[in-house]
Amino acid sequence: MTAADFVFERQELVRFGHCDPAGIVFYPRYFEMLNALVEDWISQGLGVDYAQLLGPRRVGLPSVRLVADFKRISRMGDVLRQRVAISRLGRTSLALNISFEGEDGQRVAFEQVLVCTSLETHKPQAFPDDLRAALEQCAAGVQAHDNKQQ
C-alpha cells in the first residue's frame, strides 16, 4: 500500500481517555477511532451524510470482517495519521485497508469489510446510487494516479 492508494487521511490526537493504566492505547479505543474515521470519510470525504444514511435513509453499513495488526504502542499526546484505502468495491460490500501511523512508523493496520444493508430487513442490498458513484469516483482517482506513476 503506497501513499497514492489512500483516498482519505486525517490526524487524531491520542487522549487520556484512550489509554489504560499502563499508559498506552487500550485496543477497543482503536476500534472506536476506526469507526469514527470511516463515518467521517463517508460524510466528509465522499460527501454522503452518514447520519442521514443510517437515520432517515435506513441504510446500514455493518462490518462482516475486521482484522487488526497491532505493531507499535501509542501513548497519550501522540498524533496518529489515519489513512483509508479501498481494496475492493463489490455489489454490496466494500473492503478497506486502514492504517494508523505514528512518528516511529505504523501502529495499527486494519483490514475491514463493510456490507450495505437495509435497516428494515437487515439483508444485504446494492449500495445506493450516490454512495456507489462517490466510491467509484474515489477508486478511479487512485487508479488514474497509479497509471500516471507507471
Ligand SMILES: CC(C)(COP(=O)(O)OP(=O)(O)OC[C@H]1O[C@@H](n2cnc3c(N)ncnc32)[C@H](O)[C@@H]1OP(=O)(O)O)[C@@H](O)C(=O)NCCC(=O)NCCSC(=O)c1ccc(O)cc1
Ligand atoms: C451483513 C449480513 C446481513 C450479510 O449477510 P451475508 O449472508 O453474509 O450476505 P452475502 O453472503 O450475500 O454477502 C454480502 C456481501 O458481503 C461479502 N461478505 C460477506 N461476508 C464476508 C466476509 N466475512 N469477508 C468478506 N466479504 C464478505 C460477500 O462477498 C458479498 O459481497 P458482494 O459480492 O460485494 O455483494 C450478515 O453477514 C450480518 O448480519 N452480519 C452481522 C453484521 C454485524 O453484526 N456486524 C457487527 C456489528 S455492526 C457495527 O458495529 C456497526 C457499526 C457502525 C455502523 O454504522 C453500523 C454497524
